[in-house]
Amino acid sequence: MKLEAETGDVTSQLCTFLVDELHFGVPVEHVQEVLRYQEMTPVPLAPAVVAGLINLRGHIVTALDLRARLGLAPRGPDDRTAMNVVIRIGDSTVSLLVDDIGDVVEVEQGSFESTPPTLHASIRSLVGGVYKLKGELLLLLEAGLAIQMENPDGGHRSGHGERS
């Protein structure tokens, strides 16, 4: 649902989850599904954010460690507690590893604010804004950026891996 800068009546639904005690939300239309911990196949020589590959109904989906992506301490290799938030945008499907899954929350446009500058830079780069909910801040995750390997300023990988 588009967030229109009109009256505060416009609401959107966010799928929420927890990463290092920070609450994040992603528009439900970007979330294909949420899963508990899935067996992953590690990808050697891939960037550290790549936690591995999971088999999602026959489709092989890359799992990115959102902790690492946000610049937080990555999970240990034996960590089996992470949950999967499978993001689907366009024809890209990537799973984000999070600490825990929250509820689907309805938020109002009126409660949306810009990201506070106190947030760490590496996290801010992936956050589009915050929703002030009772008692806490819900960070709006830029799912499209999150599922890429690096931030645009950090240098994009090109789409085609042209190997000779």
Next chain:
Amino acid sequence: MNLDETIQEFLIESRENLDALERGFVELETKPSDKEIIASIFRTMHTLKGTAGLLGFARLEHLAHAGESLLSNVRDGTQALTPEITSVLLAVVDRVRGVLGIVESTASDGTERHEDLVAALHALRSGAGAGAGSAAVAAASVRPAATSAPEPAAVPVAAPPRQPSAAPATPIPTPSVEATSTPPPAAQAALNSPPPAGVASSVSPSASIEAAPAPTSAVEASASPPPGSSAKPAAPTADAHPSTADLNVRVDVHLLDKLMNLVGELVLARNQLVQYGARNEDPAFTSASQRLSQITTELQEQVMKTRMQPIGTIWSKLPRVVRDLAVSLGRQIRIEMAGAETELDRTILEAIKDPLTHIVRNSVDHGIEDPPVRLAAGKPRTGTLSLRAFHEGGSVNIEISDDGAGLKLDAIRKKALDRGVITADRAMRMSDNELMQLIFMPGFSTAEKISNVSGRGVGMDVVKTNIEKIGGTVDLSSRPGAGTTIRIRIPLTLAIIPALVIESGGQRYAIPQVNLLELVGLDADEAKTAIESIRGSAFFRLRGRLLPLVFLDELFNPPPVPPPSLTGLPRAATGLPKPAGRQFAGAANIVVLQADEHQFGLVVDDVQDTEEIVVKPLGKELKGVAIFEGATIMGDGRVALILDVAGLAQHAAAFDPRRGSGQAAAAETDKDADEAERQSLLLFSVGEDETMGIPLSRVARIEEFPRSKIERAGRRPVAQYRGAILPLVELSPALYNTATATDGANVHVIVYSGRERAIGFIVNKILDVVEESYTVDRSTARSSVLGAAVVQGKVIEILDADDVLRMHAPTLLPQGAS
């Protein structure tokens, strides 16, 4: 509109029949007296007529009946098949298609009575002069499209098929189609006067109706006028035959998709079960869940196969396209197809259908020259267009080549300059290849005459975009005067390849069998002798050649790189652990691989089975990881990565710059060699005072004993040595064709340690043992010689002991070389 099921059936069947008719007509032209084809065509037309009649489509029946009558004459032999007849019959096919479109939207066969075509058919039948037939054909060609059918968007199919209105309008010489550009002069002329009659196989028509190409896009109605009849038509030599209907069933695509989804859900549930099972100790449960796991994977693979179709299904239209186009341009072209059975996922087929057609048109239109031009150039009059499709690795390759004029680089350069695409300065500096790439830019077309076929300038850039959208690549090569080849490479979302499963570092990986040369398993002792370290890199001796070794676990978990302050010191002094390769203790599993010209051995922990695996692409986000070409789902539902052997070789070479890439191992000169890498070399003389060397590590002992001690066992010289029988090989005769220079009554023997026994090399004289670091120049390798090396300032040859053994005492080879 909700059509009656019978009518839907009729539509599907009839469309298939029309396709068969079309293919049949085109093929028949090349074999006009083939009775089987004629009979089959006749039957099909007859069926069409019958079913149309049954459903009350009188006008359709009327038209089909006329066609059938004409065919009957041909079948009986009272009339010969002429190109004119073929053209008219093809026109009938097109018209029927149009009517089917009307049926689809209105459940009736429209108001049109098709008298024009019927008249043409009658005229031909009664032999009332070919001219009459052609005139009727010409008249037919002017007809506007059937009214309630979708507008024939017979544009160069580079335009997206679903938006005919967006594409530039084709100058079909009909008033109902709005023309944004004037129809070509030839077509205009044809409109005004009947085309020349005759079925002469003359070379160039004086005027021919500019044919609107048979649309191959999704648009159904195609009232494209039939091409003029004067030129010898294209002669396709497709090897595609209609598939046997009996072995196939027709299934609704939506049903298949539902099946896919269900299987997907099953797989997810299976995964959960397997995870649970791993923690569960109950053997009965474990075995049952494993069985379930296997079955689920197989089910998944089979269901996915239902989406695969041979590329021949989209190729089957092309002979007609080429034929019509060639006729209209007055050229002669044959089309060859190889690999029509290559299978592709449905969605990919859809995506490449139009690009392929466009490329083919380009070849016909811009590539293949007119017959007189070809003859003048010493080429055969008939141009050849060849299509080739094959699987390689995880991709499907499609090549379209023609033996035409090739890309006209000067025209391209000029066009690019005119369009301001490149500066004059750049234009002069561009390589031929770069110039060729310019055709992929939007709006680029160098056709001097804009035919309604191609040359509209919307072409190759759309082709490239469409192909890249599905993750593929397009490339082209061209030689002026000789022809052009376009290569499309598409990674398949579904490719099944045989692969070897190996294990390393606790994970499984798959290696495509196409890259696999052999497997070598060494036990601990063999590994010690077979694996050598030359200047810090590990090599493996395989039948006399040294192959670089890559340790997969090391590659995936690279040892720490020495910090800059420590470089330059011998490794031993840095206190860093030596890479595993150097101190090889224990057995080794070596997979000998080849990619391009690179051969190397990959050391893995375990070698498992060879399986057929389904190749899945890695996500875009992982495209940069060059050592993997995809992933697959194993029998237990787990994901295994598929190694890209070429990428692996490159990465390994980059990882250790001292490694050569395969055959040219150890050819670099490394000035700052470490202390620890000096080798002990035993120097000896053979032949006529030639000096050779052999690594001391292989030498057991150096002996000297009287010649009289040499006995014969069978034909082989042996000596009794330390309580065993030592087989002997005289190196001078073996390598230099001279007798061993005797030093008194004694012979000098280098005892070389083999696997179970030792062997003695008889040499002229033992010279020295030196410790030196050297590189073997493999370009000087010959039989029994590894190559030359500079040792102590002199050039000497290094003995290839295994090769000697192989030739003279094969049973004593130190490793299990096959």
